Amino acid sequence: MDNIISIAFTLFLVIDALGTLPAYLSQVEGIETKKCLKIAIRESLFALILMFAFFYIGQLLLELLGFSRSTVELSGGILLFLIAIRLIFSIEEHSTRWKKGKPFIVPIATPLLAGPSFFAVITIFAESDIANYTIFSAVLIAWFASALIYLFGRPIFNLIGDKGLLACQRLMGLLIALVSVRMILEGIKELVRNGL
């Protein structure tokens, strides 16, 4: 149980719903609330499917390309670290990066919700000895929490505002940086212990 919650929390951090909230809101800007809710539900369901797909695709690719555990951990850690730095120093320009139009799967389901960072972390878990059902329940919890943030995106944004969101992002960035460094260290440890 402890394990589920700790994995779920890591995944929730990595999905980074608060950090990508402005990008989501700019995508649904000008769309009425009811329709907006429908889009949020649809896209988060797509995201859930993608999250499970990433788990299996990740496993298959690791098998085919023969990546070792240390490689997966190190590259996941490096990727997350880069993301964390961008969050802490606010160089993420998510909201302007995606063209507006009718959002369908792209960009809300992927890569805002289920993006490369999620892919990286889920492959690390897929490669570990943790039981599948533990990972799946953790994914469900993390997904649900993130989907809720998107569903109540506008009220949350109105409540905490631009500055509050920025503060949240920096805090999340710090937490992600911590997680990423732990992954890098685990990878190095694994490399030293078991080789490539």
Place this chain on the structure above:
Amino acid sequence: MMKQLIHLILLFWIILDPIGNVPIFVVFLKNLDPKRQRFVILREMLIALGILILFLFFGATFFKFLNIDTNSLEITGGIILILIAIPMIFSHPDRENLKAAKEEPFIVPLAVPAIAGPGILAAITLYGSGVEGSQWLVLTAVVIAWLFSLPILLLAPFLKKRMGDNGLRAVEHLFGYLLVLIAAQMILHGLVGVFG
């Protein structure tokens, strides 16, 4: 043997990054009529294949002449790949604001460096030098990976229209992560070779 072949094909295909090259091809070919476009794509791809094969057979000899061992080649190739992967994940705007030349592209920039870029050349030289498997196996893998890239690029204008800028970019994000994995594996392999 079969598994190693699949491994190499997948590896080369990811590094060749045909999907990531779609926007570049579209920008440089948009002034030509569709028939001419297909001809130019095929020509550039054939030139790229020729260069790849050249590196496969003579790259190792050339680097040996320069006193560069496989470990440094691996580490260098890995670092180059990571530097290629980072803008793929964070989509640096520079990469998309290419200025299209009026005249028809010849060799530069499509055959080299878009297709036969530094990343794939380093990888091919590395595997071609007989570190893992025979040269003929690597040659087969290169040709098959090239064949899998060809239709994607021939359909580049269509794909760009169908998937849109957002769709292509989302796919790029995910491929960026795979490239980071390959790069990390190369660097670690090289480091283990030096210190292990």
